[in-house]
Amino acid sequence: MTADGPGTPGTLFIVATPIGNLADLSPRALETLRTVDAICAEDTRHTRQLLAHFGFERPLLALHEHNEGEIAERIVARLLNGDSLALVSDAGTPLVSDPGFRLVRAARAAGVKVSPVPGPSALIAALSAVGLPSDRFAFEGFLPAKASARREQLQRLAGEPRTLVFYESSHRIGEALADMRAAFGDERPAAIARELTKLFETVLDGTLAQLQARVEADENQRKGEFVVVVQGAGEDDGAKIAEGRRVYALLNEHLPPSTAAKLAAEISGAPRKALYGQGG
Structure with missing residues (x-):
C-alpha cells in the first residue's frame, strides 16, 4: 500500500482489533492489515499471532509506552517517504488507554494523513x-x-x-x-x-x-x-456532597480531619470518604 508517486506521503491507519472474539475483526481492518507496508504493534508477539490466525504475515514494528517517544520520528519519516503503516494495540481501539497518541500527533504535525479503521472497544x-x-x-x-x-x-x-x-x-x-x-x-x-x-x-x-x-x-x-x-x-447525591464538603471545610478549621469528615457526613448524608481531605 505504498503511496502513489514520488514524494507522496503514505497513510497512518489506526486499526481497531478484537478485544476477545477474533470474528470481530472487520473486513476493512483485515484488508488494511494485509496491505500496509508494516504494522506498528504494542506487542509484536501478540499481533503476529493475530495475523497468523488469518493466514498472513506483515513486517512488525514494536511501538509501546516505553519507546514511542523515541521511534515516532523514525516512523513518521517512513510515512513521509511513501510507506503506509497501520497502528494496532494488543486489543481494541489504539490510543484508548493504550500507546499511540504521540505518534498520531507527530504524523499529523508532519502533514501525514491519519485514517481510523474503527471497530471493537471495551x-x-x-x-x-x-x-x-x-x-x-x-x-x-x-x-x-x-x-x-x-x-x-x-x-x-x-x-x-x-x-x-x-x-x-x-x-x-x-x-x-x-x-x-x-x-x-x-x-x-x-x-x-x-x-x-x-x-x-x-x-x-x-x-x-x-x-x-x-x-x-x-x-x-x-x-x-x-x-x-x-x-x-444524581441531584440529591451532588447536593449532599456539595453540602458535606462545605460543612467539612468549616469543621476542618477546628477539628482533626477524620472527626470533621465524620461529623460532616452525619450532617449532610454524604459518604464520609467523599469529604475527607476536601477544603483543607
Whole structure:
C-alpha cells in the first residue's frame, strides 16, 4: 500500500482489533492489515499471532509506552517517504488507554494523513450492555495502582453527574470496588463487564455494595479484564456532597480531619470518604 508517486506521503491507519472474539475483526481492518507496508504493534508477539490466525504475515514494528517517544520520528519519516503503516494495540481501539497518541500527533504535525479503521472497544461495548445512562459519560481509564492516589481520584469524582467508566485489572478489582463504595456510597448503581466477547463473559449489575459482595463471593468474578461502569451522581447525591464538603471545610478549621469528615457526613448524608481531605 505504498503511496502513489514520488514524494507522496503514505497513510497512518489506526486499526481497531478484537478485544476477545477474533470474528470481530472487520473486513476493512483485515484488508488494511494485509496491505500496509508494516504494522506498528504494542506487542509484536501478540499481533503476529493475530495475523497468523488469518493466514498472513506483515513486517512488525514494536511501538509501546516505553519507546514511542523515541521511534515516532523514525516512523513518521517512513510515512513521509511513501510507506503506509497501520497502528494496532494488543486489543481494541489504539490510543484508548493504550500507546499511540504521540505518534498520531507527530504524523499529523508532519502533514501525514491519519485514517481510523474503527471497530471493537471495551469501553463502548460495556456501555452498550450494562443498562446505565450512556448519553453522557466520562472515561477515566485505569485508576492509580497506589491506594491513596486511587482514593483521592475517586473522591474528586464523587459529585460527577455523568456516568463514569473505568478499566480495572484482576489484581485490584476488589480494592477498587471497596474504594468506590467509600467515595460514592453503597447504594450507587453500577455494573461490571468482565471478559467482554470472550468465553467467560459476564455482566453484573446492582449497587456498588452488591457488586463488591458478588465479586468477593465468587473467585471466578475476580479473574480477567474488567470494565466498571458507575452511574453518575444524581441531584440529591451532588447536593449532599456539595453540602458535606462545605460543612467539612468549616469543621476542618477546628477539628482533626477524620472527626470533621465524620461529623460532616452525619450532617449532610454524604459518604464520609467523599469529604475527607476536601477544603483543607
